[in-house]
Amino acid sequence: MIRILLAEDDDAMRSYLAQALENAGYEVIAVDRGTHAVPYLESMTFDLLLSDIVMPEMDGIELAQRCAEIAPRTKVMFITGFAAVAMQTSRDFPQSRVLSKPFHLRDLVLEVERVFAPQMSIQV
Template identity: 75%
Template sequence: MIRILLAEDEEAMRTYLARALQNAGYDVVSVDRGTDALPLLHTEHFDLLLSDIVMPEMDGIELAQRCAEISPATKVMFITGFAAVTLKANREAPQAKVLSKPFHLRDLVLEVERIFGNASQALI
């Protein structure tokens, strides 16, 4: 089963995204900030880091850079509601997919499936 580490500081969004991904068949561990994600990257295996870009203490870009050092096989996808932040993410983490808010949950699941080459089986 594909394991996803979700870092999102907004509780309602974090719960919403985690539930959608779990319903699509993914194993999701969620945290509310990048600094809480780092210890998990050291001790557990994750196939995907799904991170908001704008978060307190450590933004998603820095988290992705640290993830690349700790767990280079972990893929990265960003979610953000800020267009300017999307441009920064594309420059500083060019291997990462950026999904701009608002998006439909089906779009999120499809992007995750594309990353891993899975056929869509989820009905959201």
């Protein structure tokens, strides 16, 4: 089963995202900030880090950089409500996907499926 670490500081958004991903068959661990995500990255294996970009204490960019150091095989996907941040992140992390808020939960699940599509076709 694909394991996702979700870092999102908005309680309602975090709950909706986690529920949508779990309903789609993913295992999800959700935290409210980047500093809470780091210990999980250090102690568990994740297939995907799904992180909001703008968060207190440690933003999603810094979290992705820490993830690359700790768990370089973990894929990264960003979510943000700020278009300028999304464009800059796309340039800085070209291998990562950026999903701009607002989005439908179905779109999130489809994007996650696209991230793992090559891996899933190999397993079949």
